[in-house]
Amino acid sequence: MSAVGDxxxxxxxxxxxxxxxxxxxxxxxxxxxxxxxxxxxxxxxGFWVFLGYQAVWNASRDDATFLSSPPGVGIPDYPIRPQIxxxxxxxxxxxxxxxxxxxxxxxxxxxxxxxxxELANELVDAFVAKGECDFIVDFAQPLPARTVLRMLGYEExxxxxxxxxxxxxxxxVTSDPDGAFTAAFALYEEIKGNIAKRKExxxxxxxxxxxxxxxxxxxxxDEEIAIDYILLLLFGGLDTTTSALGNALVRIQAHxxxxxxxLADASLLDDGIEEFLRLDSPVQALARTLAHDTxxxxxxLKQGDRALLVWAAADRDPEQFPEPDELxxxxxxxxxxxxxxxxxxxxxxxxGRTMFRIMLETVLERLPDYxxxxxxxxxxxxxxxxxxxxxxxxxxxxxxxxRHTASx
Amino acid sequence: xxxxxxxxxxxxxxxCLTIASEIFDFDEEADRAVARPPSELTGxxxxxxxxxxxxxxxQAISIFDADEGAE
Ligand code: HEM
Ligand code: SF4
Numbered sequence: 001m002s003a004v005g006d007x008x009x010x011x012x013x014x015x016x017x018x019x020x021x022x023x024x025x026x027x028x029x030x031x032x033x034x035x036x037x038x039x040x041x042x043x044x045x046g047f048w049v050f051l052g053y054q055a056v057w058n059a060s061r062d063d064a065t066f067l068s069s070p071p072g073v074g075i076p077d078y079p080i081r082p083q084i085x086x087x088x089x090x091x092x093x094x095x096x097x098x099x100x101x102x103x104x105x106x107x108x109x110x111x112x113x114x115x116x117x118e119l120a121n122e123l124v125d126a127f128v129a130k131g132e133c134d135f136i137v138d139f140a141q142p143l144p145a146r147t148v149l150r151m152l153g154y155e156e157x158x159x160x161x162x163x164x165x166x167x168x169x170x171x172x173v174t175s176d177p178d179g180a181f182t183a184a185f186a187l188y189e190e191i192k193g194n195i196a197k198r199k200e201x202x203x204x205x206x207x208x209x210x211x212x213x214x215x216x217x218x219x220x221x222d223e224e225i226a227i228d229y230i231l232l233l234l235f236g237g238l239d240t241t242t243s244a245l246g247n248a249l250v251r252i253q254a255h256x257x258x259x260x261x262x263l264a265d266a267s268l269l270d271d272g273i274e275e276f277l278r279l280d281s282p283v284q285a286l287a288r289t290l291a292h293d294t295x296x297x298x299x300x301l302k303q304g305d306r307a308l309l310v311w312a313a314a315d316r317d318p319e320q321f322p323e324p325d326e327l328x329x330x331x332x333x334x335x336x337x338x339x340x341x342x343x344x345x346x347x348x349x350x351x352g353r354t355m356f357r358i359m360l361e362t363v364l365e366r367l368p369d370y371x372x373x374x375x376x377x378x379x380x381x382x383x384x385x386x387x388x389x390x391x392x393x394x395x396x397x398x399x400x401x402x403r404h405t406a407s408x
Numbered sequence: 409x410x411x412x413x414x415x416x417x418x419x420x421x422x423x424c425l426t427i428a429s430e431i432f433d434f435d436e437e438a439d440r441a442v443a444r445p446p447s448e449l450t451g452x453x454x455x456x457x458x459x460x461x462x463x464x465x466x467q468a469i470s471i472f473d474a475d476e477g478a479e
Contacts (some may be wrong), residue, residue: 061466097439098439101420101439102436102437103440105434105436105439106418106422106425106426106434107424107434107436108436202434268426270426272465274423332459332462332463333463334463334464335462335463335464335465335467336465337465339421339465341419341465341466342419343419345419345420345421345465345466349421349422350422
């Protein structure tokens with residue numbers, strides 16, 4: 001290990017937003033992690049990069065030392081309002097999560113399964129006779145978008161409009177802060193207008209209504225907080241789930257033996273979806289801020305320092321996962337952190353997993369011989385640190401008659 | 409066999425539930441997993457519980473009095 005300067009053992013210029021690492025960030029993580037589980041980067045005024053599984057796990061679970069409140073989870077800071085409950089700390093985080101968590105529980109998501117499956121089949125019906133599709137645009141984008149909009153009680157048919165604005169925010173926060181800000185404001189106005197309308201027409205049992213009638217510390221939940229919460233459900237739930245499917249379809253294409261195994265036995269997806277999420281985490285990294293000085297891995301971290309927790313690097317740490325770069329459908333002990341760990345564990349993890357699994361099952365069942373027509377590398381987002389995923393994924397398959405399940 | 413979920417550690421990932429639904433339940437109000445009492449776990453192989461232990465991202469599950477000895 002090379003001791004450079006002060007207590008920072010390994011100095012780098014690692015930039016998680018760089019297009020140089022967008023197609024395959026993993027070798028970059030490996031070369032840093034091989035030197036030390038925590039390294040320093042001098043990009044963006046300097047920050048710690050957490051790469052080892054144990055280091056990421058310890059930091060994420062120690063939410064009294066590693067804060068999520070502003071400046072928050074982006075490095076550099078996001079140009080938008082604090083995300084709720086993502087950019088809060090205990091005990092506020094638990095209180096905010098408690099307002100919605102039973103709507104994302106295993107049982108609640110199980111109740112949604114039939115409608116999600118119906119939607120998946122309806123989307124496939126629309127292109128199955130053509131023998132070709134774009135898996136992202138025709139399938140993996142509308143499914144989570146329409147599902148989440150439905151849960152929120154929004155007009156589902158406007159999903160493409162919402163997706164456009166969300167994309168501009170999620171992918172612009174670093175490369176185009178002005179554009180991201182403008183799009184976030186447009187969404188904010190949209191939600192605010194919708195709230196006014198709902199109040200007039202009467203509330204229902206959708207998530208927006210739940211937020212509008214919620215209390216926090218005995219007071220009605222502030223409407224601005226409710227809006228920020230709704231925004232995060234849109235930012236957090238769409239591209240992430242879309243990317244999980246895109247990444248898995250690329251893996252399956254690259255490994256014919258995996259495809260054969262999955263086609264022979266769909267129950268392999270019980271552990272399999274976890275393995276896909278471990279290998280290609282849609283959310284690669286999120287940041288924290290040090291509440292006080294601390295010592296970790298022989299490094300001295302100071303109060304106010306920023307720390308980037310690279311979930312995706314932790315998920316390929318050989319100390320935690322034997323042969324970490326191998327896809328093993330039957331991997332046991334898969335404690336991956338693709339949904340984070342600790343206080344801020346993804347509130348939508350049950351929903352994300354279920355949508356991902358249903359999409360994958362539907363593709364394997366109805367388009368078992370799909371073949372990607374282009375090299376997927378060209379369709380990766382230019383900034384892997386916003387979302388590690390694809391914006392297009394054209395494919396061919398044997399055409400079939402639609403089933404029209406929805407109209408039965 | 410006695411299985412315990414440490415409610416301070418558990419963050420409700422529900423991996424345990426997916427892996428061994430015969431051992432775990434989910435407390436909707438608390439957003440936490442709970443293990444069924446030992447009386448409902450007789451005859452269930454310890455390997456089922458162990459698979460959940462090994463997959464729990466928060467390391468919140470412990471097994472006691474498994475036939476092969478405590479974990
Ligand atoms: C495969 C899909 C998904 C992945 C990989 C993913 C990933 C993550 C990660 C890593 C975090 C932790 C943030 C942190 O610790 O700082 C998180 C938080 C969150 N996610 Fe997801 N997510 C997914 C799907 C969803 C869905 C479908 C929703 C809801 C519609 C959602 C809503 C949220 C919310 C509200 C939080 C904030 C939780 C908190 O701060 O307490 N996510 N997600
Ligand atoms: S897997 Fe662990 S953290 Fe998740 S619900 Fe079960 S015990 Fe809790």
